[in-house]
Amino acid sequence: MRIAIYPGSFDPVTLGHLDIIQRSAKMVDLLIIGVLNNKSKSPIFTVPERVNLLKEVTKDIPNISIEAYEGLLVDFAQERKASIIIRGLRAITDFEYELQLAQTNRKLNPVVDTVFLTTNVNYAYLSSSIVREIASYGGDISQFVPNTILQSVYDKIKSIRSV
């Protein structure tokens, strides 16, 4: 059984992420989306909220499981018997960081390899932070996140702004 992990913050999941998810799910038997509880970032969505948004937007893809994780990605991969890490590459600016991450992970656990999928050109500019920024100014994010979670993203940002 070929198992891959697609890790990230997904704060929130965007159409760019969803594109990588759809394409990589076709390549493996099981795709585990690993939602990182990253202590060095201050996310707007809690981990359970991000997991739920991902569940909503992937509910029609059968071979997907969404899980939160903490700690080293390679340890999580080993626990789940995954041999592949999926990452998306948008631009050359992603490359240096992603290369370092992939090489470090391979050093830590040579059994797990990283596979890069290049972004869908329609979403090359897209990031969760851009979505958060536009939504925080009341801008239209309907071209950036899946329709089914649009309202949840607006509601969350509104609740933060009204605090």
Ligand code: ADP
């Ligand atoms: P992280 O904090 O780990 O970078 P993100 O949620 O920002 O988490 O991204 C997770 C993965 O998805 C990364 O590999 C990132 O490069 C990729 N990614 C993010 N946005 C896009 C996009 N628009 N197109 C392709 N890949 C993307």
